[in-house]
Amino acid sequence: MKKLFIILLILTLGLTTITACKSKEAVVDPDVEPEMAEQVLDEEAAKVIGKAFLEQFLTGDFESAYNGHALDEAMKKAFPVEMMASIHEQLITDYGAFIELSGQKETTTQGFYIITFGASHEKQTLAYNVVFNQKGEIGGFNYQEIESLDVFSSTEKPVHNGKAVTFGSEDFPLEGTLLYPEGEGPFPAVVLVHGSGPNDRDETIMGNKPFRDIAEGLAAQGIAVLRYDKRTYTHSLRYSDPLVAADVTIYNEVIDDARYAVEFLSQQSHIDTDKLFVIGHSLGANQAPRIAEGRTDITGIAMLGGNVTPLQDLMVYQYEYLFSLDETADELTKAAQNTQLGAIILGVKMINSEELTLTTDPTLTLGIPAKYWMDLRDYNPIDIAKNLEIPMIILQGGRDYQVPPTEFDLWKAGLGDQAEYRYYESLNHLFIAGEGKPSPEEYSVPGKVDNQVIEDLAEWIHSVI
Numbered sequence: 001m002k003k004l005f006i007i008l009l010i011l012t013l014g015l016t017t018i019t020a021c022k023s024k025e026a027v028v029d030p031d032v033e034p035e036m037a038e039q040v041l042d043e044e045a046a047k048v049i050g051k052a053f054l055e056q057f058l059t060g061d062f063e064s065a066y067n068g069h070a071l072d073e074a075m076k077k078a079f080p081v082e083m084m085a086s087i088h089e090q091l092i093t094d095y096g097a098f099i100e101l102s103g104q105k106e107t108t109t110q111g112f113y114i115i116t117f118g119a120s121h122e123k124q125t126l127a128y129n130v131v132f133n134q135k136g137e138i139g140g141f142n143y144q145e146i147e148s149l150d151v152f153s154s155t156e157k158p159v160h161n162g163k164a165v166t167f168g169s170e171d172f173p174l175e176g177t178l179l180y181p182e183g184e185g186p187f188p189a190v191v192l193v194h195g196s197g198p199n200d201r202d203e204t205i206m207g208n209k210p211f212r213d214i215a216e217g218l219a220a221q222g223i224a225v226l227r228y229d230k231r232t233y234t235h236s237l238r239y240s241d242p243l244v245a246a247d248v249t250i251y252n253e254v255i256d257d258a259r260y261a262v263e264f265l266s267q268q269s270h271i272d273t274d275k276l277f278v279i280g281h282s283l284g285a286n287q288a289p290r291i292a293e294g295r296t297d298i299t300g301i302a303m304l305g306g307n308v309t310p311l312q313d314l315m316v317y318q319y320e321y322l323f324s325l326d327e328t329a330d331e332l333t334k335a336a337q338n339t340q341l342g343a344i345i346l347g348v349k350m351i352n353s354e355e356l357t358l359t360t361d362p363t364l365t366l367g368i369p370a371k372y373w374m375d376l377r378d379y380n381p382i383d384i385a386k387n388l389e390i391p392m393i394i395l396q397g398g399r400d401y402q403v404p405p406t407e408f409d410l411w412k413a414g415l416g417d418q419a420e421y422r423y424y425e426s427l428n429h430l431f432i433a434g435e436g437k438p439s440p441e442e443y444s445v446p447g448k449v450d451n452q453v454i455e456d457l458a459e460w461i462h463s464v465i
Helices: 043-058 062-067 073-078 081-095 149-153 210-219 242-246 250-266 283-292 311-325 331-352 370-376 381-385 405-418 440-444 451-463
Strands: 098-109 112-121 125-132 138-146 162-168 173-179 187-193 224-228 271-281 300-304 392-397 420-424
Touching (some): 043 081, 043 112, 043 138, 081 112, 187 210, 187 250, 187 451, 210 271, 250 271, 250 370, 271 451, 283 300, 300 451, 311 370
Parallel strands (some): 300 392
Antiparallel strands (some): 098 112, 112 125, 125 138
């Protein structure tokens, strides 16, 4: 089965940056300060080595990729031949067979030399990063989805009023883009809060970039937008440390950084500090009431495709739905699906059980530490939202199988006329139009957030200020 983007809660806890594939960080030895390493890197040689390493990996020659090049110790441990084969298999499943490399770029960050190669697969174009330390060793390897090879190779800069920004805590600084409308301001402004997993600032899923669509659409209607790379994306290397992973909660994964973003906006000279909004999607929508709770600097919240049902319980529904799509499954496949579903149900029972403690083995709780679940398992966003004295709007796609329309009904029943509601019959979880029975495969088709969604959000923001 494909890596389906089906689960609201996908943290790359306890995994290496290799598997947290959308990270721009490398798998490196955290005990070695780059500037103190021996300066023997030959950048021209690194380009040749990096390309050879990548080609060997993409064509399945894992032995040569592993043994034919100088890998640093962390890379050797994180990316042995077996792991290469597993990641390669997942890549082919998700993106189709590798076709060719096209174009490359070089950057230097934090003392590491990164060579990025554009690559076409049957279903998607990717950018692969091969990271070298100053000793000339390969210290990291990861990839990310890109819009096209033409865009990757282009030297033209996009024309807009986007400003690169950095904010957040001292331990987990975040990078983002603040997009201004035309004019002098001050402008009303929104913070976009992602769904689950290590999302980038565009909330990229395959060829779709819903947060970029929303940001550009709202900016065209006089609203500034701050979007940012999630800390589990930017600092994925940190989360490969089991001690850091075990300490993750919904607060330090989502809520804290969203509040840092609001505070950052309030300090900008072209922003109207009396008109600051939070727009959350999926997990971000589910947590939007918590983000706003106790705050006086948030004017209103918008919730797009947000669940009311606890995450762990919704996961059971998601898998049941996905397995139901496979109408041609043979008996062996059905047996495997039933086994997988049974394991998920057992994990959910443990999460909901009074037996759950901070020391519960994560293998019993769907691979995610108990501390995270303790913040979430009994959470109902309506309980907090009912006590918020700010405008709220809830948007739902009729073709959303991840957060189905029954969740929209729960919002309406719980909040009544405290919120406004918008329902879009033909839109999926990304608020992109589609037809037929919704399935994960449609995410592989590039699309745009429906204009009506953006217009409705802009109209709502302007109507409540």
